[in-house]
Amino acid sequence: MTGYTKRLAEFAAGEEPDAATSRAALRAVIDWAGCALGGSTHEATRIVAGSLPLLGAGAECTLAGLTERASPYGAALVNGVSSHVLDFDDVNVVMIGHPGVVVVPAALAAAELTQAPSPVLLAAVTAGYQVAAALGALVNPVHYERGWHATGTLGCAAAAAAAGRVFGLDVERMARAISIGLTQAGGLRTMFGSHGKAFHAGRAAAAGLLAAHLAGRAIDVPEDGLEGPAGYLAVATGEPQGRAWDAIWEAPPAIQRTAVKGHAACGGTHCLIDAVAGIVREHRLRPGDLARIDARVHPLAVRAAGIESPRTGLEAKFSLRHTAAMAAFRYPLLPSAFENAAFTSPAVERLRDAVHIEVDESFPYEQAMPADVTVTTTGGDRFHAFVEAPRGRPANPMTDDELDAKFLGLAEPVLGGRASAALAGLHGLATGTAPAAIARSLAG
Numbered sequence: 001m002t003g004y005t006k007r008l009a010e011f012a013a014g015e016e017p018d019a020a021t022s023r024a025a026l027r028a029v030i031d032w033a034g035c036a037l038g039g040s041t042h043e044a045t046r047i048v049a050g051s052l053p054l055l056g057a058g059a060e061c062t063l064a065g066l067t068e069r070a071s072p073y074g075a076a077l078v079n080g081v082s083s084h085v086l087d088f089d090d091v092n093v094v095m096i097g098h099p100g101v102v103v104v105p106a107a108l109a110a111a112e113l114t115q116a117p118s119p120v121l122l123a124a125v126t127a128g129y130q131v132a133a134a135l136g137a138l139v140n141p142v143h144y145e146r147g148w149h150a151t152g153t154l155g156c157a158a159a160a161a162a163a164g165r166v167f168g169l170d171v172e173r174m175a176r177a178i179s180i181g182l183t184q185a186g187g188l189r190t191m192f193g194s195h196g197k198a199f200h201a202g203r204a205a206a207a208g209l210l211a212a213h214l215a216g217r218a219i220d221v222p223e224d225g226l227e228g229p230a231g232y233l234a235v236a237t238g239e240p241q242g243r244a245w246d247a248i249w250e251a252p253p254a255i256q257r258t259a260v261k262g263h264a265a266c267g268g269t270h271c272l273i274d275a276v277a278g279i280v281r282e283h284r285l286r287p288g289d290l291a292r293i294d295a296r297v298h299p300l301a302v303r304a305a306g307i308e309s310p311r312t313g314l315e316a317k318f319s320l321r322h323t324a325a326m327a328a329f330r331y332p333l334l335p336s337a338f339e340n341a342a343f344t345s346p347a348v349e350r351l352r353d354a355v356h357i358e359v360d361e362s363f364p365y366e367q368a369m370p371a372d373v374t375v376t377t378t379g380g381d382r383f384h385a386f387v388e389a390p391r392g393r394p395a396n397p398m399t400d401d402e403l404d405a406k407f408l409g410l411a412e413p414v415l416g417g418r419a420s421a422a423l424a425g426l427h428g429l430a431t432g433t434a435p436a437a438i439a440r441s442l443a444g
Contacts, residue, residue, distance in 0.1 A: 004226045004233070004240070007249070008134060009175035012127040012161035017253070022430070024255045025122040027400070028129070030407055030426045031090055031260050032104040033064065033442055036083035038335055038410030040065025040444065044195035045082040048202060052078070061112045062439040065414045069443075072109040076159070076209045079105035080202030084151070085195070086335045087317045088264040088410070092129070092254060093369075094244070095136035095154055096144045096300065098201065099258060102155030103128030103162045105205040110166035110212065111435035118428075120166055121435040126255050128162030128208075131178065133254035137244035138226070139237040141300060144189075146237075152187020152200030153236070159208020164215060172223060173215045179225025180211035182232040192266075193307055193315035260392040260403060263333040265317040268301035269324075270390040271371035276324050277331040279375045279383045287328040289377045290351055295324065296360040296372040309352075313338035324373075325351035332391075334409070414444060 017025060039045055040063070049066060058071025063078050070078060083089055084101040092099050107124040110116065116124075135154040136143075144150055160181030164174045184207040187200035215221075226232050233240050251257065263270055272295055279285070301320060310316040316323065316338055325348045326333055336342060363370055370388040377383075389395035398406070404423060411419035422441040425433055 004138065004245070005175050005178060005224045006171070008131050008161065008178055009171045011130055012165055012178070013169055013171045013174040015123070015127065015130075017123055017126045021126055021253045021255060022119075022122045024253070024258075025125040026427070026430050027260070027403055028090060028100050028125055028255055028258065029104055029121075029429060030403060030423070032083050032100040033422070033426055034407035034410040035086060035089040035101070036064035036079050036105075037414045037442060038088065039082035039085040039198075040414055042082065042085045044085045044198050045078065047195065048081045048199065049078050061109045062443050064442040066444045072113045072209060073206050075112070076105040076109045077202040077206040079108070080205035081198045084201035085198035086264050087266060088261050088335060090258050090260050091267040092133050092136065092258045094133045094140065094248065094254070094257075095150050096140050097132065097136065097150035097154060099129045099132040099155070099158060099254070101201040102151060102159045102204040102208065103132065105202070106159035106209040106212075107162040107166055108435060108439055109209055110163040112439050114166060115434070115436055116166050118430075118432055118435055122429065124162040124165035126253060127165045128158040129255040129258060130253055131161040132158035133257075134245065134248045137248045138233060138240045140241070140244075142237045144300065145303065147189050148236070149187035149189050149191065149197065149200050152204050153185040155187075155201065155204030156184045156207045156211065157181035159205045160211035160215075161208075163209045163212035167212050167216045169212065169216055173218070175223040176219065176221050177212040177215035179221050179223060180214055180219065181208050182225040183221075184211065185232065185236075189303070192304070192318045193310070193312070195314075257394050259394060260398050260406075262391040262398070263323075264335040264338060265323050265333055266305040268298070268304040268369045269317075269320055270392075271369055271387040272297060272301075272320055272324050272373065273327040273331070273333060274390040275371045275373035275385040275387040276327040276375065278387070279373065279385050280328050281331075283383050285328075285375075285377065287347060287351060289379070290328055290375055291354060291378045292376040293324055293351070293355045294358070294374045294376070295320070295355065296358045298363040298369040299359045299361060301369040301371075302357065302359055310343070313340045313343040316343045320357050321352045321355040322348070324355045325349075
């Protein structure tokens with residue numbers, strides 16, 4: 001076992017989160033649970049859940065928002081899909097991906113299977129987020145720019161670390177789990193705007209769970225899947241990014257530096273959404289008052305959300321131009337805004353055609369996709385806004401009350417009167433409520 005893999009395995013197998021980190025892990029689980037419940041009624045979730053008979057029998061684990069039960073592998077798969085399909089789930093800028101939707105389904109399935117206590121689940125979630133961000137530090141932005149969806153690629157190893165922590169793997173077996181996760185890595189950004197993107201999350205969660213289980217059974221695989229001329233780093237990026245790797249371990253744990261979404265759209269659109277909506281509110285403009293919107297954005301924002309003229313609500317989530325136009329009509333952009341009957345109108349399309357996006361290469365990668373926006377009105381007035389940290393980013397975090405409100409807004413249409421009790425149970429993770437009981441409270 002050599003440097004990078006060893007460092008990841010040591011953290012995942014043995015690091016004990018402090019109080020602040022455990023609190024961040026609790027918030028991450030609450031946010032994940034809301035997104036999973038909200039996405040449980042989506043067509044993509046139903047399609048994937050319908051494939052469970054292909055995976056064989058099993059009913060050990062809960063499917064959030066659904067009445068069916070599944071094997072641990074099936075639960076990780078379906079819960080990963082449901083929690084990502086709304087694109088309302090958390091995002092880590094170093095990973096350039098979504099850690100919660102791969103880490104929590106794998107850790108929770110492992111916890112249901114083993115009846116693990118709450119401190120183990122929170123430590124496992126912390127471990128998975130750290131592995132996701134550390135891998136991102138090694139391979140990004142080159143990896144993402146090549147067309148890989150990091151949630152699907154890096155997520156396999158992150159999920160393996162989380163499940164491996166629940167299973168109690170030692171450092172050597174944890175390294176093998178991470179390696180098996182990496183050899184299953186996959187996910188293409190061409191899937192953005194389709195069900196395929198959410199499938200990446202479910203598949204990564206399930207692949208990581210399987211990797212950890214195999215490692216626990218002493219499967220014979222290399223312990224250094226990252227390193228070497230044919231290791232993951234060579235394949236994914238060609239050359240590790242050493243400075244970014246060092247910074248990951250010098251900063252607070254990655255789970256404390258992961259953003260909660262306030263809009264159900266690609267994270268690359270959020271600064272632009274907040275900028276447009278802020279101008280409209282501050283200057284009391286009506287959507288019809290806007291003649292033109294000019295925006296300078298980070299190049300990664302265009303790569304992630306560059307669909308010019310979306311045809312569906314899913315595609316609209318990955319369109320800077322369309323979400324900018326939508327922001328003039330409604331705010332925040334909740335999942336209902338992207339239902340196919342609601343995401344567009346002649347007025348939205350007219351304004352979308354007046355949105356002009358320019359890439360600004362001077363924006364540093366670490367700034368998390370800022371937006372510099374100028375709105376020109378039909379009367380010739382010009383208003384400007386620069387947004388570097390939209391609501392939910394670590395520099396502008398949601399309060400606990402806001403996070404709870406987000407959960408209830410997603411959960412109540414699915415759980416009805418049980419939503420508040422489910423939320424109370426989730427908060428009980430901090431005081432010892434068993435993860436298996438938490439999972440059962442999320443069943444449809």
